[in-house]
Amino acid sequence: MKPLQKLLTLFFFLILFSLVRETSAQTIYTVTGLITDARTGEPVPFASVALVGRRVGTLTDERGRYVLNAKILSDSIAVSSLGYVTQRQFIDRERQTQAVDLKLVAGGTSLQEVTVHAGENPAFRVLRQVRKNRVINDRKRLVAYETDNYVKTQIALSHVSERMRRNPLIKRINESLSKQDSIVDSDGNRLLPILVSESVSHYYFRDSPQRKREDVLKTRIKGVAVDDAGLSSQLLGGTNLVSQNFYDNYIPILGKDFASPIGDNWKNWYEFFLADTTQIGDHTCYEIQFDPKRPEDLVFTGKAWIDTTTFALCQIETHVGKGANLNYVRALTIEQELEPTIDTTNSSGTAGWLPTTIRLTADLTGVGKQSLGLRAEVTLRSSNVIVNKPHPLTFYEQPLEPSDTVATANDAYWHTVQGTLAGSDSLSKDDQKARQIIDKLRAVPAVKTAEGIGQVLITGFYKLGGVDLGPYPYLFAVNSVEGLRTRIGFRTNDEFSKNWIFRGYLAYGTLDHQFKYGAEANYLFSRQHWTMLGVRFANDLERLGLTPELIGGNRIFYALSRFGRYRGAYRSEQKELFFRTEPVRGILLTAMLGTRTVDPIFPFQYRSEPDMGDLSPLKSDIFDAYWSIEARLARKEKYIMDGNERITLGTKRAPVLTIRYTKGLKSMGGNFNYDRITLRAQQSLRIGPLGRMTYLLSAGYTPSTLPAPLLFPHIGNPTPLLTNNTFNRMQFYEFVSDRFVAVHIQHKFEGLLFNRIPGIRKLNWRLVANVDALWGSQSKANQDVESFKPLPGGMRPIHFGALDGSKPYMEVGYGIDNIFKIIRIQAIHRLTYLNVGPNNIPVNPFALKASASFNF
Structure with a gap:
């Protein structure tokens, strides 16, 4: 844990005390509408309607109508049904009630022939093709690549018990926060934000010999107990937290190795179900659901979407539940969207698939069912991909390089980033509210005291201007x-x-x-x-x-x-x-x-x-x-x-x-x-x-x-x-x-x-x-x-x-x-x-x- 010493001061709040406040009654958002066939106008029964990026959804009834209720909205809904192209529609995430009708277009892409042998799971044939075509689709086949990256990180306290609310210290903190200072997650848990950050970087990778470099161009951070933008930009602004490659046999997360559902040993760890074919962007994909054979193992539950032509991984959604032998984790989700790269130096044009969007969400907890929780969300978006144009080896000697102006304020720069790199993942109204709450928290004397104590317990030193006093583990001995x-x-x-x-x-x-x-x-x-x-x-x-x-x-x-x-x-x-x-x-x-x-x-x-x-x-x-x-x-x-x-x-x-x-x-x-x-x-x-x-x-x-x-x-x-x-x-x-x-x-x-x-x-x-x-x-x-x-x-x-x-x-x-x-x-x-x-x-x-x- 040493590399995260300063940022771990944030997590100290899990042990020292709980920060909570009374909030108003939870708002329920409702989206209704009618789903019809674009050609015939007939209703589409039993179509799937879901919030994009959330585990909230419903089905249309026999008349094609749906009612979707949620405690928090995302920015769009996705509608899919067998035989139709999946369609997404933006919604107003601030409106309490709204009606959204969609017309689905019939899918016209023919699928490759799938031969199903008696007694064999039809998903196995697809997975074997995924492993066979790995040498073509895996990003590791690229000689080199570079991307522009946008990373957003949010950390908040959650799962506050009634006993914590009665803490005298907490009551004083509550007085400094208004009832409007309320943010909830998709499961309805009230959150107290303690960090919101955005970073822009340019990432370089070269194979044979393997070299990496990341230039962190700009970072803005608002957080409790975080005052070092240089260190934070390197930890939160690069690909350190979200660089998983599911073509590998094992996925390293939190110091553990999780078996990949599309790794060589997929059959030993998982049960599979070939659910449907669906449209993911421009790709028609097999949808394969997977569940662990033993929930206690370090494995995932989720879905993978495999391109029907190239058998490349187009999209994957994985969840780690409470049953896994993993400490301090209530839930963990990793989502990736991948796109093929274009190699102008290659006559075939394509050269492997790279993730364009990665989302990681973790709900952490202390010891005990009633302990305070920590919600961390990291989103990465990549664009402007350049492949197979390696730089000289000396170029990669500095693997992570913050710019001299990495923390310099520049609102015009961030406005441009949000319209280009960040897109729909830029700071939302909840994110803006989180930044305001953090400013209020840092002004509370009790929080300032907790910051200092947390810094001492985590780093061993107490910062006093240009001098750090300590380390305190060496203070006494007998x-x-x-x-x-x-x-x-x-x-x-x-x-x-x-x-x-x-x-x-x-x-x-x-x-x-x-x-x-x-x-x-x-x-x-x-x-x-x-x-x-x-x-x-x-x-x-x-x-x-x-x-x-x-x-x-x-x-x-x-x-x-x-x-x-x-x-x-x-x-x-x-x-x-x-x-x-x-x-x-x-x-x-x-x-x-x-x-x-x-x-x-x-x-x-x-x-x-x-x-x-x-x-x-x-x-x-x-x-x-x-x-x-x-x-x-x-x-x-x-x-x-x-x-x-x-x-x-x-x-x-x-x-x-x-x-x-x-x-x-x-x-x-x-x-x-x-x-x-x-x-x-x-x-x-x-x-x-x-x-x-x-x-x-x-x-x-x-x-x-x-x-x-x-x-x-x-x-x-x-x-x-x-x-x-x-x-x-x-x-x-x-x-x-x-x-x-x-x-x-x-x-x-x-x-x-x-x-x-x-x-x-x-x-x-x-x-x-x-x-x-x-x-x-x-x-x-x-x-x-x-x-x-x-x-x-x-x-x-x-x-x-x-x-x-x-x-x-x-x-x-x-x-x-x-x-x-x-x-x-x-x-x-x-x-x-x-x-x-x-x-x-x-x-x-x-x-x-x-x-x-x-x-x-």
Whole structure:
């Protein structure tokens, strides 16, 4: 959720309090009329009459008359009947009653012959043709394409309970809103808008190699707790939220993978019904209805319209209901309208189908049936399509680029956009009313206070002009070395400077009575190539094996590690100078020069001259001077700019590789000359219907002779909290290696098994499993560095264990995720090295651990 930190402040209102107001009685709109045959004038009985874009409709009676009642109208109705061309007619969405008569024209397009075999569903033949013709119709066949895009996003609070209405804080907010400040959705739920945005962008795509770029040209946003148009334009103004391709086997939504009704495995997931043929624009289409075989699976309910000539997907409407094993979602709808593209460079003319209109609607909810809801609607319209005219690869190096005037007000510009790009999807009267309500809400003192609290809880920082104070998860800690540790920190943002970035913190322990501090200064040369020069220094207490490098940026685990018994603690003074740049998109290079001290406060000493054996002088402190180079390869990575911070949006399950080489030098004042190389690779994989697997592979090697703190202390986790990518049944620094390969594999079966067990499936539990393995060893020379002589005072030193190179350390785990939607309980078994561990610590091979997380 990190990429959405600022926008998630909006969702904080779901937890902090509910914003409601009393409204007048609900208005019912009525549309009546007569449907007749255009040639004969005879009435058309049992014709379908529906509001376009709404799930509201009716049928004509035997005299061709209809009465359609709705709590809210769309801008048009659609009338269809077997043998006639579907016809649409604009209506006045503000009139309470109106009469609309239509004359239907008989359809004259002949259909391809469909052979139906005995016992076979006639829809199967159509679906097989869809998959066969995918290579012709799928947008992925295009060498390149570019479009002008208009995106409208609306977010509102909904589903307010009577208990919420009695909240004293809410009553004060109600007083600031009039009874006319009322907006309802198509299901009659009252909505309180908290964000309305419009954006215009130009989108570029190129295949082989795949590259994307999006230039956000203009954005206007009106929202509660949203004051950063630059970040919001990248999150809401591009195709990040609505880029689903139903020709793919699985559709990623909210971090889950939904089986596509026209994917390769359509028959395993869905029941189909070939309903009718109908006219969609200029295309005569088969209408195929689909329903899930098991409602608990991650699948859709809906309809698809398939062109009868090309077997291309013309239109699709999909719904996710309450039965799906998905948290916090009351309902989710995706609608797409597609059109064939015209390739002027190709003699055949057509070259694949692209979506011209996409609508996504999601109704989210908290925990409990009476919890407040959140309604989000995103609409995208594409036009001015250009295909198969790729740009040079360097053109795509910046994947998402906001214009310098992206947030500059320009009413004339938006008036033109609404008449061209936006069309019927431009801001309606309800949207205009929503903008007025948001202005009123932002003026309420209680809302301003909630904005500030939400910002702190979601981002960890409190914004004070050009400086952000925090992060607040690091504010307090209690441990056996420092006692009560308090810390205050800050960082500058782009209001302070768009090039200079400063960070710092000061901490104090009540038990050791020592101040700790850290500071960093960066200069950002280029955002496009993410080029910066920086210097940082710190004097703090650290724990062996839990440096940010070794834990891979797991900041929560790093913060929690400062609590409790602080084993393996050492004082460290670190100074670093670094330079970072991304010369080619997806390849981030970092060069670093630095020094650090390791002054253990646990009983430890090593032989400074190991060749002398027991006659060697003993030391405990280490001074390390080094330089390093690192390459991070992240193919297809997406990211956005948040002021002076660059936030990754992930890599679409492509692997992320990191390689680092470090050189320690006595010539720079260090105690040791050494070489060290480390490697990390991580990826998330979809394993068909079996669920999703993630892995982290890490390896390290140093051929040098060094004391244990400069080798590779493996990350144990003896706490009761389950932490991924650690060894949950290993003690802290139980094993140290000078060469190792570690793999952490976690598999989430989603609802694959529990969805099929009566009674259990209603709980929405999910099965999870993990395997963690470590191969490592320590050379004889490095083992000889360790000393077993008692320290002054007779205390025995800490002993670091070494792994047998022929015998891996292994753990397996299994458990239940999604208990009460947030809790995970997992059993962990340690399979090897079951004897008494180093320092005479007994080994318990089994443990139950728990964690909490927010997942859809």
